[in-house]
Amino acid sequence: MAKHKAIVKKEKCLACGGCISVCPQDAILWISSKAVVDSTLCNSCSICVKTCPIGAIVWEGTEDAL
Amino acid sequence: MHYDAVIIGSGPAGSVTARFAAETGAKVLIIERRAEVGVPVLCGEGISQKVDTYKVLEGKRWIATKMQGARIFSPNKTMITLAAEYAGNETGYVVFRDIFDQELARGAANKGAELLLNTRAVSLLKKNGKINGIKAQQFDETIDIEADIVVGADGVESRVGRWAGIKTTLKPYDLETCIQYTLTNIDWDSPYCDFFLGKHVAPGGYVWIFPKGKDTANVGIGILASLSDAGKAKYYLDKFIASQPALKKGQPLRILTGADPVAEPIQSVADNLLLVGDAARQVDPITGGGLMHSIEAGKYAGETIGKAVEKQQFDIKMLSEYETRWKESFGKKLHRNYVVKEIMLDMDDKTLDMLADSLKDYKFEEFSTLSIIKALVTKHPSLLVKLTPLMKLARA
Ligand SMILES: Cc1cc2nc3c(=O)[nH]c(=O)nc-3n(C[C@H](O)[C@H](O)[C@H](O)COP(=O)(O)OP(=O)(O)OC[C@H]3O[C@@H](n4cnc5c(N)ncnc54)[C@H](O)[C@@H]3O)c2cc1C
Ligand code: SF4
Ligand code: SF4
Numbered sequence A: 001m002a003k004h005k006a007i008v009k010k011e012k013c014l015a016c017g018g019c020i021s022v023c024p025q026d027a028i029l030w031i032s033s034k035a036v037v038d039s040t041l042c043n044s045c046s047i048c049v050k051t052c053p054i055g056a057i058v059w060e061g062t063e064d065a066l
Numbered sequence B: 001m002h003y004d005a006v007i008i009g010s011g012p013a014g015s016v017t018a019r020f021a022a023e024t025g026a027k028v029l030i031i032e033r034r035a036e037v038g039v040p041v042l043c044g045e046g047i048s049q050k051v052d053t054y055k056v057l058e059g060k061r062w063i064a065t066k067m068q069g070a071r072i073f074s075p076n077k078t079m080i081t082l083a084a085e086y087a088g089n090e091t092g093y094v095v096f097r098d099i100f101d102q103e104l105a106r107g108a109a110n111k112g113a114e115l116l117l118n119t120r121a122v123s124l125l126k127k128n129g130k131i132n133g134i135k136a137q138q139f140d141e142t143i144d145i146e147a148d149i150v151v152g153a154d155g156v157e158s159r160v161g162r163w164a165g166i167k168t169t170l171k172p173y174d175l176e177t178c179i180q181y182t183l184t185n186i187d188w189d190s191p192y193c194d195f196f197l198g199k200h201v202a203p204g205g206y207v208w209i210f211p212k213g214k215d216t217a218n219v220g221i222g223i224l225a226s227l228s229d230a231g232k233a234k235y236y237l238d239k240f241i242a243s244q245p246a247l248k249k250g251q252p253l254r255i256l257t258g259a260d261p262v263a264e265p266i267q268s269v270a271d272n273l274l275l276v277g278d279a280a281r282q283v284d285p286i287t288g289g290g291l292m293h294s295i296e297a298g299k300y301a302g303e304t305i306g307k308a309v310e311k312q313q314f315d316i317k318m319l320s321e322y323e324t325r326w327k328e329s330f331g332k333k334l335h336r337n338y339v340v341k342e343i344m345l346d347m348d349d350k351t352l353d354m355l356a357d358s359l360k361d362y363k364f365e366e367f368s369t370l371s372i373i374k375a376l377v378t379k380h381p382s383l384l385v386k387l388t389p390l391m392k393l394a395r396a
Helices: A018-022 A047-051 B014-024 B049-054 B099-111 B232-243 B290-309 B316-346 B350-358 B367-378 B383-395
Strands: A006-008 A028-031 A033-035 A057-060 B003-009 B027-032 B046-048 B065-068 B068-074 B079-083 B092-095 B114-116 B119-127 B130-138 B141-152 B175-184 B192-196 B206-211 B217-223 B252-259 B273-275
Touching: A006 A033, A018 A028, A018 A033, A018 A047, A018 B175, A018 B252, A047 A057, B003 B130, B003 B290, B014 B027, B014 B099, B014 B290, B027 B099, B027 B119, B046 B049, B046 B290, B049 B092, B049 B290, B068 B130, B079 B350, B092 B099, B099 B114, B099 B252, B119 B141, B175 B232, B206 B232, B217 B232, B217 B252, B273 B290, B273 B316, B290 B316, B316 B383, B350 B367, B350 B383, B367 B383
Parallel strands: B003 B027, B003 B141, B027 B114, B068 B192, B141 B273
Antiparallel strands: A006 A057, A028 A033, B046 B092, B065 B092, B068 B079, B119 B130, B130 B141, B175 B217, B175 B252, B192 B206, B206 B217
16 A cells, blocks of 8 residues: 555644644645645655644545544 | 845744844844734743843733742642742743733834734845845745845744754654643632643643633643654643543633744854744753743844844854853753753653652752752652762753
8 A cells, every 4th residue: 555645634733833843854834824744745754643732634545534 | 125134933032133133223124924923822821030131021911920939740749839939931920922922023123123924934045155035925925035144033843944954853752742722711710830740641741720810721731742642632631621620611712732842952053044942942841931041042142143243244153152142041951951851751650759749848949950859869769760860960
């Protein structure tokens, strides 16, 4: 199975920048004051997923199930 | 547009830097990506009364509550009480951070600093290999802002340092991931800022209750990102609130998430560049408090900018005065507290309870690391082994 990429559920994101501060790939940026993952840069390390205090970051393809 | 200094970020670090630089006559501009200074608030809002000595805030509108001190609760709820003067940088006032930040920005503007909102720095400008300003996105336009000095006061997520080759990405081990409710309708009329410790309360961090008026308080949690999992901070905070009868009826006025660097400080100067505040990791690694340091370092940064502009010299040699000053003032403390953070992370709940038991009757008048360690090991000699690294530091 191809590795999933992280994806921010933007309606949940409260814009603290935690994920941006820890992403080792510099793959997360602000778009309209919400964190957004650039999937071309994400290496699926899961650091941002674990860091988000409210669980707003999930794996692509699973976002509807949650 | 040409400025002596362009400052990225209108938080306390940026505004205070701007104020002291502008006061020397330097032409400074603050740019801020948000649409309003200080909004949204991302903070527990506790600060030491030492802030008064900097005279950067007028009036009292920014104060929500004046505190008498702090109480720390160990996992088995043993309580240590600290009077405000010993309770560190986070106890004294609970503030309204939005008004607080706006007052600091007003102070900067009064001294001549300019502000641009809705303007996000996206990269550094360089000429002949030297930094000479920034490129920024303003609404849907890209603008160039030239400046002899670029100040990264861009907070925990700092990009400015990264653009200049300073490593600012945080390891999960060095970040507290946070969430906080401002709860109203609670039974909490207390003159203390409270801190709750324990593996089952807040892994690698703590829960705080900072009162704002008689039935309202900031109730928040930080957990170490390396011990976190998706949504875990919220899970632990909700569990804590449900376990406190006095908070259960609380209704939220505000919810925020936050990220607080608990890292060792990093290089804060380069040719034509300064980093200040959270961007330079000037945060106490034990408490996560950064407001006082941001203000103090901002003052030094602004004064150094003034001198650099006067001499028209902007290299690292000139700007290093800033780094020397803040490291002399509180750099050593940050380093020591980073070691304490590591020791505390190694402690299980039982050890934390023993610590609290040793300290609960301690008179915090002679507040030195060494005297506290003595008090600790007198009562619980088995703590000695765990505290050896700290004793070495205290003696150094
Ligand atoms: C949940 C939480 C609770 C806390 N509680 C306390 C406490 O009780 N007491 C205490 O002392 N400290 C506390 N802290 C720490 C404190 O909030 C910070 O130390 C303080 O805000 C640092 O100030 P600063 O000016 O460096 O950064 P910030 O206040 O974060 O300001 C940075 C500014 O830069 C802007 N910015 C970022 N990137 C760009 C860009 N590219 N272009 C333009 N603008 C940009 C941001 O929008 C922001 O306005 C807490 C932190 C958190 C997360
Ligand atoms: S950590 Fe979560 S809440 Fe914070 S900016 Fe990232 S996605 Fe948003
Ligand atoms: S999974 Fe890792 S690489 Fe991908 S966005 Fe999150 S932190 Fe960055």
